[in-house]
Amino acid sequence: xxxxxxxxxxxxxxxxxxxxxxxxxxxxxxxxxxxxxxxxxxxxxxxxxxxxxxxxxxxxxxxxxxxxxxxxxxxxxxxxxxxxxxxxxxxxxxxxxxxxxxxxxxxxxxxxxxxxxxxxxxxxxxxxxxxxxxxxxxxxxxxxxxxxxxxxxxxxxxxxxxxxxxxxxxxxxxxxxxxxxxxxxxxxxxxxxxxxxxxxxxxxxxxxxxxxxxxxxxxxxxxxxxxxxxxxxxxxxxxxxxxxxxxxxxxxxxxxxxxxxxxxxxxxxxxxxxxxxxxxxxxxxxxxxxxxxxxxxxxxxxxxxxxxxxxxxxxxxxxxxxxxxxxxxxxxxxxxxxxxxxxxxxxxxxxxxxxxxxxxxxxxxxxxxxxxxxxxxxxxxxxxxxxxxxxxxxxxxxxxxxxxxxxxxxxxxxxxxxxxxxxxxxxxxxxxxxxxxxxxxxxxxxxxxxxxxxxxxxxxxxxxxxxxxxxxxxxxxxxxxxxxxxxxxxxxxxxxxxxxxxxxxxxxxxxxxxxxxxxxxxxxxxxxxxxxxxx
Numbered sequence: 290x291x292x293x294x295x296x297x298x299x300x301x302x303x304x305x306x307x308x309x310x311x312x313x314x315x316x317x318x319x320x321x322x323x324x325x326x327x328x329x330x331x332x333x334x335x336x337x338x339x340x341x342x343x344x345x346x347x348x349x350x351x352x353x354x355x356x357x358x359x360x361x362x363x364x365x366x367x368x369x370x371x372x373x374x375x376x377x378x379x380x381x382x383x384x385x386x387x388x389x390x391x392x393x394x395x396x397x398x399x400x401x402x403x404x405x406x407x408x409x410x411x412x413x414x415x416x417x418x419x420x421x422x423x424x425x426x427x428x429x430x431x432x433x434x435x436x437x438x439x440x441x442x443x444x445x446x447x448x449x450x451x452x453x454x455x456x457x458x459x460x461x462x463x464x465x466x467x468x469x470x471x472x473x474x475x476x477x478x479x480x481x482x483x484x485x486x487x488x489x490x491x492x493x494x495x496x497x498x499x500x501x502x503x504x505x506x507x508x509x510x511x512x513x514x515x516x517x518x519x520x521x522x523x524x525x526x527x528x529x530x531x532x533x534x535x536x537x538x539x540x541x542x543x544x545x546x547x548x549x550x551x552x553x554x555x556x557x558x559x560x561x562x563x564x565x566x567x568x569x570x571x572x573x574x575x576x577x578x579x580x581x582x583x584x585x586x587x588x589x590x591x592x593x594x595x596x597x598x599x600x601x602x603x604x605x606x607x608x609x610x611x612x613x614x615x616x617x618x619x620x621x622x623x624x625x626x627x628x629x630x631x632x633x634x635x636x637x638x639x640x641x642x643x644x645x646x647x648x649x650x651x652x653x654x655x656x657x658x659x660x661x662x663x664x665x666x667x668x669x670x671x672x673x674x675x676x677x678x679x680x681x682x683x684x685x686x687x688x689x690x691x692x693x694x695x696x697x698x699x700x701x702x703x704x705x706x707x708x709x710x711x712x713x714x715x716x717x718x719x720x721x722x723x724x725x726x727x728x729x730x731x732x733x734x735x736x737x738x739x740x741x742x743x744x745x746x747x748x749x750x751x752x753x754x755x756x757x758x759x760x761x762x763x764x765x766x767x768x769x770x771x772x773x774x775x776x777x778x779x780x781x782x783x784x785x786x787x788x789x790x791x792x793x794x795x796x797x798x799x800x801x802x803x804x805x806x807x808x809x810x811x812x813x814x815x816x817x818x819x820x821x822x823x824x
Contacts, residue, residue, distance in 0.1 A: 304346030305353055311338035312357035316365060323366065332362050339391040343398035351395025359388040410551045414558060417444050421559055425566035433566070434464035441539070441559065442466045445552060448542040451475045454527055454535030454567060471540045475522065523548075527560045529568060537563070600643060603636035610636075635680060642714075646775040649707070650759055653782030660701035660786050667691055667698055667730045667737065674709045675728075681714060684722050690729035698737055698807050704783045705807070708791075711776035712741040712803050719763065720745030724800070735809055736789065742802035747795040756793050757781040780805070 315338045319331045335358035343351035364372070420440050427433035438450040449467030465472055527535040537560050541548065610629040614621070621629070652658045668691040675687060709728075716726050724744040731738050748756060752763050762774040777793075784791045784805045791805035 304342070304350040308338070308342040308346060308350040308354040309357055311341055312354050312361055314338070315358070316361045319362075320365065332358070332366070335362065336391060336394050339395045340398045343395040344402045347402065348396055348399035351399050352392055355388055355391030355395055358391055413444075414551070414555050417441075417555060418558055418562060421562045422566075425562065430462045430567075430570055431464055434462055434563070435466065437559070437563065438464045438466040441537075441556075445539070445555075446542075447539050449475050449538075449540040451538040452527075452535070452563070453538075454563070467540065468542075471542070475538050475540050523556075525556045525560050527564050527567075529564050534564070534567065600640065603640040603643075606636040607633050607640070638680075643775070645707075646711075646779050649779045649782070650775055653779065653786070658782065658786045660704055660783075662699040662701055662787075664697040664699055665702055667695055667739070668693070670700075670702065670706060671709065671728055671730065674706055674713065677706075678710055678713055681717055682726070685717060686725045687713075688725060688727045690727070692731060695730060695732055695737065696809065698809060700787060700807055701783075705787070708780045708783050708805065709739065709741070711780045712805075715776050715803070716741055716743040716745070716801075719743075720800070733806070736806045737809065738804060738806050740802055740804045742796060742800060744796075744798075744800040747799060747801045748793055750795075753793055753795070757791070777803075 312335065315334050319334055322331060335354075338358060339351050339354045342354040364370070417440065421437050424436040424440060425433045427436065434452045434454075438452050441447065442450045447467065449465070449471035451463075451465045451467075451472065453463040455461040465475075467475075521541050523539045523541065525537040525539075526533045527537060537556065539556070610632045613619075614626060614629050649658075671689055671691055675682070675689070713726065713728070720726075720743045727740070727742040729740045729742075748763060752761075755761050756763060757777045757780075758774075759778040760774040761778075781791050784807075788808045788810070789806040791803070793801060793803050796802050
């Protein structure tokens, strides 16, 4: 019923027919009233037909209704009746006023009707464009275009909507919504421009804002499938700076509402919004690539600086000690040989830690770090770390405070061992040799809290927010001030991979404290023992 009314309303001939019908109905009503009672100015009832015609069908139907009212009143209610003549000159004045009043009233009502319809169209366009802009803000372009296609299909009552962009560009996406058979026809038309056409070829060149052309197509017959009917295909180019970057293809079903200029304007506005959204995506990707290149260049420069100094230093010591041992013209004592061997071992271990930190950092940056958790006792882990770092902390007094009733913690033993080791080495490298180092672990609700604190000069306030950045090094005061600035960055990545967090702060009594947390959630799967991994 609604579709029939829309077709009738938008049909000029239908409007004229209904205008005459309304005039005839009012004539019948006036005749019925005139048979019962004598009422002056019954001709004013024709204004109702004129206004109804103007509101429903526009000014043309209103003018026709006014003329029909003039003729009907003259023919049936003005003496001599049933003739288009008037015996009294005053009746000419009344009939003229009826005609003029009807035309003016019809024009005013039609103007109000047109303004109301324009306002409805603008509201509709604004709502649809708002939805398109909102939907295009989705993080994934294909999903956003699919949502836009569905919204257009719902709003315009279409059989199918197909959007494809960037076939030859850096941004490529495709989205579609609609009836399966209609989508097959739309795809065939977009992939085969030579499909049978009756009203000209599809547009091959476009300019910004071009509405495209309607094309009546003959779909190929498929055995066992009904014909889809006289669908019409519409292609609107999506352009960017006078360059076609895609197209919006729609299929209108035969029983759908008629197309009008407002729908063309809406499609043009939608394609412009899609073009702007694609431009934002492209600029965002370029900005991301530029940022990645900038950070990569910064990381490369820092890595080259580190390699040129921090990696060459232990290598130089190893080469020098090994070369001294190989000198046959020098009679080294057993103690001297032992010192050379110890130097080689110590510098090799230092080199191994530096390379290990670089590898861990690359895994963290790539997002491939996956802790292999099992339940472990923190007291045992702290003891193992202190034993492993005995050569590093030999000159320091390390005080431990790990509660005996601390529950087992799900963790990757090797990775947390590395975290604690990096924090201890950081404390040794940045504090005077006579200061103490405190290591503690305590239960804190749904997690445990491990702390490494020292009594050194602390961390400068402007560096507290940057100490966990890769290759960032604070001006150290310790006698072993060296390193690539990777230990804390690796520690942060490993802790966060466990679902914990890490931070640094200065102690009120002096010195710095580095604290990290580990959640007490049960690990998803048991892994091999840390000793097996270490092997």
